[in-house]
Amino acid sequence: MNQWSATNAYLTLKAVVINSTALKVDWTSNPVAESIKLRVESLDGAVVFDGKLAGKDRPHVITNIKPSSEYSISAQTIVGDGKRPIYRKVIVQTFGEVETAPPGPPxxxxxxxxxxxxxxxxxxxxxxxxxxxxxxxxxxxxxxxxxxxxxxxxxxxxxxxxxxxxxxxxxxxxxxxxxxxxxxxxxxxxxxxxxxxxxxxxxxxxxxxxxxxxxxxxxxxxTSFGPPTNIETPVAKRGLDDKTIAVEFQSVPDDINGPITCYFLAIIPCTLNVNFSQLPPPAYMNFDVYERAMQSNLHVIFQPIFAYIAEAYYELPRRTIIGDSQQVISSDSRTLDFLGRFLPQDGELERGYKYIGFLIARVDPDRTVYNLSNSRPDILPSWLQPTYSFSGYFKPVYLGDASEHLPSC
Known part of the structure; x- marks a missing residue:
């Protein structure tokens, strides 16, 4: 048989403010009360709720309360069998309308x-x-x-x-x-x-x-214009006359980073004993004019290897021939000078050597994004330098007698 003593009887009452016009009331008791009497009134005497609530009604939401006001919430257990009711009371402060509103925009x-x-x-x-x-x-x-x-x-x-x-x-x-x-x-x-x-x-x-x-x-x-992220490596093969190289461009580089001003085709003449795997990436290759690159690379030992600009284009063609002396050059030399120094020169190619090369895309900066009026004149030119993107090396092409022994590349 369950024992109950007045010494462990209790009633807990909790009131939580939901917003500026509502609060939530919950309770627990020992012994368990089937219902309670609940009264909610403001401290100025205005009664909001006065009635009986069953246990199944918990928790109970009280609405129509005033913002920024204090309320007295009292509860009393309804018991029988001569047991004494338990009484509890709490005071709560409701939110103001501003406190329960979303914040304003930053x-x-x-x-x-x-x-x-x-x-x-x-x-x-x-x-x-x-x-x-x-x-x-x-x-x-x-x-x-x-x-x-x-x-x-x-x-x-x-x-x-x-x-x-x-x-x-x-x-x-x-x-x-x-x-x-x-x-x-x-x-x-x-x-x-x-x-x-x-x-x-x-x-x-x-x-x-x-x-x-x-x-x-x-x-x-x-942001200013920038070079394309990727340039497809050209495909090169020996020309029918064994004196030229036929180069094909598989695709036009994506210009989502900015309009491409022009293109350059760089050629590197090499002796047969050059280890192409030890060449620097195209972006770090040394450049010179056609005559000096041919002389240094093919006829002077222990010299750095140089590339020269063979052709330049405003619009990238599908294919071109290198070594036929029909160079593509514009009257606007400032646009088609590589690094401001190297004009395209498609000179004759010497037989008995290998040739590799790569494609370069040049992108000029967008002057409109720079506040030129507030810029320092001494550093402004460095801001407005072109940027470049480089393809990989195309496979070596040998010009000469095919029956000659060729070292592996």
Whole structure:
């Protein structure tokens, strides 16, 4: 038989404010009460609820309460068999309307390029919402880039967005406010911006009672044009006359990073004993004019190997012939000078040697993204230098008698 003693009888009463107009009441008791009497009234005497609640009604939500007010909540167990009822009372303070509202939108959202030369880093900064909204627990940041200039060649990305990682905000869906800063400005810095992109941002403040409307940046981080990420290696073979090399270009490089100004075809004459695996990557190859490259590479021992520019193009052809002296050159030498020094010269190729080469794409920077009025004249020229992208070496082509013994490459 169950024993009950008044010494272990209890009634616990809990009241939790839900928002500015509602609170939740819950209770437990020993012995278990089938029902309780509950009364909720404000301290100025206005009764909100006065009635009986069964155990199945717990927890019970009381509505129509006033914001920013104190309420007295009293409960009494309903018991029988001569047992004494247990009485409890609590006082709660309801939220104000502002406290239960979502926070306002972040203020003063701005974007700024950090590195003015390479333009691959951007700083996104914003201030807290105006105090009329609820409190802010964290921010949600969306930083994204879209292609600025329409792609002519290669893959069209449509509305595909580029979202680089932040160097100081690990979780962009939960950025903690920087309350310790004097100006209360919170910021995220981003690296790895792609060329030919327009980067923008939106920031949303999140509080215990919801999200703010998004704030859109009025400024942007613009990146300059850059070289293509990849250039397909040309295919070369010996010409029918055994004095020339036929070169085919399999595809036009993707220009999503910016318009390609022109192309250069570099040729490297080599003796038969050259180990091609020990040559530097094309981007690190030494260059000289046609005559000196031929003389140094083929007839002077213990000299560095040089490449020369054989042809240059505004538009990349499907195929070309090297060694026929029909060089492609423009009247605008500034555009088709490689590194500002080497004009294309398609001279005769000597038989009895091997030749390799590679394709170069040149991209000029976009002057419109640089604030030229605030730039230092002494460093401005270095900002506006062209950038280059290089293919791999095409396979060696031997010119000469096919019956001669050829060392392995």
């Amino acid at each position: 203020r003063d959202l701005s974007l700024r390029i950090i590195d003015q030369v390479s333009r691959t880093k951007c700083r996104v900064a914003w201030g807290p919402p105006i105090p009329s909204g609820g409190s802010v627990h964290y921010y949600m940041v969306d930083f994204y880039g879209v292609v600025r200039r329409q792609v002519v060649h290669g893959v069209r990305t449509g509305n595909q967005l580029h979202r680089p990682k932040s160097s100081n905000c690990r979780n962009l869906h939960h950025v903690t406010p920087r309350s310790e800063a004097k100006d209360n400005v919170t910021f995220c810095e981003f690296e790895g911006l792609l060329s030919n992109r327009n980067y923008s941002a939106t920031v949303v403040a999140v509080g215990p009672f919801g999200k703010s409307s998004p704030t859109y940046a009025s400024s942007q981080c613009l």
